[in-house]
Amino acid sequence: MKHVHSLNWKGKMIERVVNTEKPPEVEGLSLLPMGCANLFDPGWETDFSAMGLDGLCQPHYRDIYGCYGDCWWAAQVPDGLTNYGSWADECPVAANDWRKLKYVKP
Amino acid sequence: MTKTRILAVLCAVVVVAIIISQLSGSQETSDRHDDPPKEVVHVSKQVEKSCMSCHAVDQNGKLARIEYVRKSPEGWSQTIARMERIHGVQLSAAEREQLVADLSRERGLAPEEAEKVQYWLADKPSYAEPLPQNPNVQSSCITCHAAGRFEAQRRSEEEWKNLKDFHLVMFPSIYLNHRHMDWPAEAEAALEYLAQMYPLQTPEWDKWKGRENDLQGKWKVAGFQGTKGFYLGESQFKKTESGYKEQKQIQFLKSKASVQLEGEIKLYGGFMVRADYKAAGRELKGTYNVQGQGNVIEGDWSEKSDSGLAGEETYYKLQTEKPEIIHFEPRALKKGATNQVTLYGMNLGKLKASDLHLPTGVTAEEIDVVADEQAQLRLTAADSADIGSFAIGTDRAVVHKELVVYDKVDYIKIAPAYGVARMGGEGPMNKVSTQFVAYGMSKGKDGKQGTDDDLTLDAVDAEWSLAAYPEGANSQYLQYLGTLEQDGLYTPKAEGINPAREYTQENVGSATVVAKAAVDGKVFSAQAHLVSTVPDYNNIVH
Numbered sequence: 289m290k291h292v293h294s295l296n297w298k299g300k301m302i303e304r305v306v307n308t309e310k311p312p313e314v315e316g317l318s319l320l321p322m323g324c325a326n327l328f329d330p331g332w333e334t335d336f337s338a339m340g341l342d343g344l345c346q347p348h349y350r351d352i353y354g355c356y357g358d359c360w361w362a363a364q365v366p367d368g369l370t371n372y373g374s375w376a377d378e379c380p381v382a383a384n385d386w387r388k389l390k391y392v393k394p
Numbered sequence: 395m396t397k398t399r400i401l402a403v404l405c406a407v408v409v410v411a412i413i414i415s416q417l418s419g420s421q422e423t424s425d426r427h428d429d430p431p432k433e434v435v436h437v438s439k440q441v442e443k444s445c446m447s448c449h450a451v452d453q454n455g456k457l458a459r460i461e462y463v464r465k466s467p468e469g470w471s472q473t474i475a476r477m478e479r480i481h482g483v484q485l486s487a488a489e490r491e492q493l494v495a496d497l498s499r500e501r502g503l504a505p506e507e508a509e510k511v512q513y514w515l516a517d518k519p520s521y522a523e524p525l526p527q528n529p530n531v532q533s534s535c536i537t538c539h540a541a542g543r544f545e546a547q548r549r550s551e552e553e554w555k556n557l558k559d560f561h562l563v564m565f566p567s568i569y570l571n572h573r574h575m576d577w578p579a580e581a582e583a584a585l586e587y588l589a590q591m592y593p594l595q596t597p598e599w600d601k602w603k604g605r606e607n608d609l610q611g612k613w614k615v616a617g618f619q620g621t622k623g624f625y626l627g628e629s630q631f632k633k634t635e636s637g638y639k640e641q642k643q644i645q646f647l648k649s650k651a652s653v654q655l656e657g658e659i660k661l662y663g664g665f666m667v668r669a670d671y672k673a674a675g676r677e678l679k680g681t682y683n684v685q686g687q688g689n690v691i692e693g694d695w696s697e698k699s700d701s702g703l704a705g706e707e708t709y710y711k712l713q714t715e716k717p718e719i720i721h722f723e724p725r726a727l728k729k730g731a732t733n734q735v736t737l738y739g740m741n742l743g744k745l746k747a748s749d750l751h752l753p754t755g756v757t758a759e760e761i762d763v764v765a766d767e768q769a770q771l772r773l774t775a776a777d778s779a780d781i782g783s784f785a786i787g788t789d790r791a792v793v794h795k796e797l798v799v800y801d802k803v804d805y806i807k808i809a810p811a812y813g814v815a816r817m818g819g820e821g822p823m824n825k826v827s828t829q830f831v832a833y834g835m836s837k838g839k840d841g842k843q844g845t846d847d848d849l850t851l852d853a854v855d856a857e858w859s860l861a862a863y864p865e866g867a868n869s870q871y872l873q874y875l876g877t878l879e880q881d882g883l884y885t886p887k888a889e890g891i892n893p894a895r896e897y898t899q900e901n902v903g904s905a906t907v908v909a910k911a912a913v914d915g916k917v918f919s920a921q922a923h924l925v926s927t928v929p930d931y932n933n934i935v936h
Contacts, residue, residue: 305896333814333927339904340863341927346899347891348928362565363539365931370564371479383898386890387821392932 332364349382352389366392437461438496444489448481459556462594463501464548466508467662468515470497491636495662502663504598507548508683514542515666516681516694519702520810520828530584534577544588548596554589558582606664607688609638614740614767616721616794617695617707620809620829621881623648623853624721626738629709637661640669647723667691682707689713690794702815702827710740710794717745718792722771726798726834726851727756728914729781732774742769749791753799755779775799781839783849800836800849803913806856807835808922813884815876815926817901820888823929830882832856832909832920856909858882863906863923874901875926882909886926902927 294300332355335343345351354360356376359367366372372392379388436442436457449458456462465473471494477483478490485493513521526532526541535544544557558581561568568577615627627644640657655673657680662668669680682693689711696704710720719739727733737745743766747758756779759772779799787793813828834854838847858878862869874895876886887901895901907922 332930334904334925339923339925341902341904341925344902344928346897346902348900348902349891352931358570359565359567360571361538362567363932367565369566371476383891389931390822 332361347383349386352382437500438492440489440492440496441500444483444485444493445477459553460497461501462550462553464503464594464599465497465501466503466511466515466546467494467498467666467668469546470494470501495660498662498666499664500603502603502666503546503548504596504602505665505683505685506598507596508546508663508666511542511546512681512683512693514540514546517696517701518694519696519704519826520813522810522812528584528587530580531587533575534572534580534584537572545592548592548594548599549589550594551589553594554585554592555582557585602664604664607661607684609659609661609667609684609691612712613691613709614712614720615642615644615707615709616738617644617705619646619703619705620831621879621883622646622651622705624723625705626721631659640671642671667693669695671695680707682709698824700825700827702825702829704829708794712740714741716790716792717741717749718794719745719787720794722793722795722797724852725795726800726836726849727773727775727779729755729775729779729799729801730777732759732772735771735773737769737771738767740767742766745769745791747771749788750786750793751788752786753780753782753784753797756797756799781836781849782847798849798851800851802836803834803851803916803918804837805835805843806832806854806909806911806913806918806920807850808832808907808909808920811922813907813922813924815884815886815924816929817876817886817889817926818929820890823889823931825886825888826930827876827886828884828924830858830878830884830907830909830922832882832911834911834913834918854911854913856882856911859908859910860924861906861908861921863904865906871903872905874899875903875905876901878907884924884926889929900928 294303335341337343352365353368353376355365356368356372359369366375368375375392376382376389379385382389434455436446436451437460441457441460445457445460449460452458471490474483474485474490474493478485508515512518513523523541526536526545531541535541558578561581562578572580609631610633611631613629613631615625615629617625617627619625623646625644625646627642629640629642631638631640636658638657638659638661640655640659642655642657643652644655645652653673655671655678657669657671660668665684667680667682667684669678669682671678671680677698678695679698680693680695682691684691691709692707694704694706696702708720710718717739718741719737721738722735724733724735727735743763745761745763747761750758752758752773755776757774757776759774762770764770781799781801783796783798785793786797809831810828813830814826815828816823816826818825832854834851835843836849836851837843838845838849840847858880860872860875860878862872874887874892876884878884884907889900891898892901904923904925907924908919909922910917910919912918
């Protein structure tokens with residue numbers, strides 16, 4: 289991080305939270321407050337290791353519309369493409385309104 | 395009258411006679427056609443009423459698609475719900491129920507077929523299903539859902555093949571989330587395999603279709619709930635218009651706690667028992683199958699508000715003819731020791747030690763009958779006794795469980811080895827707890843741990859704890875996970891963002907479950923893996 293400096297507030301916040309002087313730890317990467325990237329392809333319950341959750345999106349509400357809207361986890365999350373188009377209508381921001389998300393039946 | 399006139403009259407008479415004979419002949423033919431034609435009903439009147447506006451009768455005289463598929467009640471229920479959701483079918487609750495009942499009866503599963511997917515139908519918590527053998531099925535099907543989903547279906551070859559297009563239309567992103575493969579090609583190969591493995595016509599279904607069990611009467615019940623142990627009870631089924639009403643009382647052997655349950659029972663396909671129970675403010679669901687000759691009902695139950703609180707249960711039809719042992723404990727005898735075994739069942743007043751087929755080296759000293767439902771038996775396993783698991787019933791006494799003889803406890807094991815718990819309880823999502831149980835284990839005859847002949851002994855009391863995963867990780871995060879009680883019950887925390895946790899995280903995480911138990915004066919330790927994770931938003935078996 290000697291020659292790289294953050295430009296925006298989020299980057300500066302990360303610099304405050306993560307001790308950049310310390311040599312990087314393996315777990316440091318998984319604990320960064322990052323959103324979900326499809327690149328990692330984590331499972332719904334667990335991450336690619338199938339044993340942990342560090343590779344999962346935190347909170348999962350950050351990614352739930354990614355799973356819902358494009359039907360990424362059709363068996364675990366209602367799919368908005370075909371079957372449950374109005375599932376999230378009452379809940380525009382899942383991280384705030386998660387209590388409004390309902391089970392789909394059956 | 396001239397000759398010509400006579401000829402003309404004769405001709406007219408002949409023509410009239412021919413016409414009359416033709417008419418009377420056609421009358422006979424139409425008489426034959428007047429027999430009432432044999433009425434063909436496609437599955438049932440309700441299916442015709444609700445489904446035939448879209449599903450036409452095909453060139454084989456069958457209802458398109460519907461009559462080329464067989465499914466469980468759960469499978470039909472999901473199909474009907476999809477027809478309502480996407481294709482505009484309008485049904486009342488009674489009509490929907492009638493459709494599921496009719497289709498499960500006419501296009502359902504045979505008992506042998508249903509038994510193989512009982513874990514899926516019952517949605518058994520933290521159950522690890524066997525991996526399907528076919529590599530195409532592994533890569534294109536179970537990457538999203540359980541194998542139980544398709545193993546609980548039978549289809550014609552064409553109907554199996556239709557599933558490829560069905561998936562591509564219903565879930566188009568299947569291309570993207572399986573982008574590391576050519577999904578359509580993989581699916582085609584998988585479906586070819588499934589068409590061979592799970593054909594529409596099977597000898598089991600031909601044998602079963604049209605038969606129905608009668609549940610009426612009194613039953614004895616034996617069950618097991620992880621963390622609480624074995625329980626025994628009594629039940630009675632009474633017939634109603636829509637199925638049966640059940641009254642059940644159970645009592646846990648360890649805690650002596652009693653539970654009264656009232657159940658609304660539906661019988662699908664003549665053998666699949668589906669129960670809705672109410673018990674002191676709690677609601678439970680039961681998923682059972684009637685077995686064999688109709689004298690045994692076996693299955694699973696779970697709490698509706700927490701499907702991780704669940705148990706396995708078996709019913710035995712009450713009879714007065716001969717001794718029948720439905721449960722005994724301890725189930726495992728140590729060699730070179732005398733064990734006091736408590737037997738539970740019916741007609742035990744008539745039981746003699748000679749009625750049991752005990753394994754070599756095991757002798758029964760005496761039977762002390764406590765009641766017709768309970769007896770004490772002193773069993774001694776000599777040093778020379780065979781080790782293994784033995785069926786001890788005879789034609790004079792029915793015994794439903796096997797007796798285990800072992801030399802020593804070699805290790806302990808935790809079940810489930812991989813538990814999945816889900817946070818919930820604050821909003822509409824239910825918590826899913828995990829019940830961990832520790833069992834004593836013996837290496838068996840080959841003296842090697844982890845082989846097929848290892849003997850599972852009785853459950854042992856253990857000291858339970860959670861450790862950080864992976865080993866050596868900072869265990870601070872464990873405070874955000876749920877609690878692991880000293881009976882082995884893990885209860886996750888509520889869903890939602892936990893403001894006390896850094897980086898806007900929730901109460902999720904994985905951990906190692908550790909059990910420590912002292913057995914026969916030796917302390918053993920075992921580990922299992924726990925994932926305490928996000929809710930499952932599709933409230934279906936998948």
